[in-house]
Amino acid sequence: MNAAVPPPDAPSARNAAPGAAVDIKEVLLGDEESLRKLKNVALAGYALQALAFFLGGIPSIVAIVLAYVKRDDARGTWLESHFRWQIRTFWFALLGGFIGVVTLIILVGWLVLVATTVWVIYRIVKGWLALNDGKPLPQ
Numbered sequence: 001m002n003a004a005v006p007p008p009d010a011p012s013a014r015n016a017a018p019g020a021a022v023d024i025k026e027v028l029l030g031d032e033e034s035l036r037k038l039k040n041v042a043l044a045g046y047a048l049q050a051l052a053f054f055l056g057g058i059p060s061i062v063a064i065v066l067a068y069v070k071r072d073d074a075r076g077t078w079l080e081s082h083f084r085w086q087i088r089t090f091w092f093a094l095l096g097g098f099i100g101v102v103t104l105i106i107l108v109g110w111l112v113l114v115a116t117t118v119w120v121i122y123r124i125v126k127g128w129l130a131l132n133d134g135k136p137l138p139q
Contacts, residue, residue: 042082064090078136089123
């Protein structure tokens with residue numbers, strides 16, 4: 001019997017008993033499927049952040065919820081950095097927007113709001129391109 005290929009009645013890779021033979025193809029295909037799903041969620045997060053410029057802030061809130069929900073599923077993969085990137089983009093954009101609005105009285109706020117907007121656009125584009133290339137983002 002080939003140890004790499006379990007018999008038809010053997011447990012699946014996810015439910016295999018310790019020491020049981022596991023089909024490596026099943027494990028790899030399962031991981032690829034999980035990564036593909038996570039990549040789609042990350043892509044949706046970037047799309048929602050971009051849509052927020054046209055539809056108000058609600059899509060960004062949906063994106064941040066998605067990122068927080070899926071972050072643990074992506075832990076240890078290259079996609080974890082994308083969810084972290086989206087979360088940080090949201091919170092720092094919110095902070096920049098708040099500071100910009102508060103400082104509008106002294107006219108510096110316009111510069112802060114423009115800088116925050118440009119920074120958010122940069123983060124969305126950089127993240128989307130890295131996701132498309134299958135690359136992680138820096139800390």
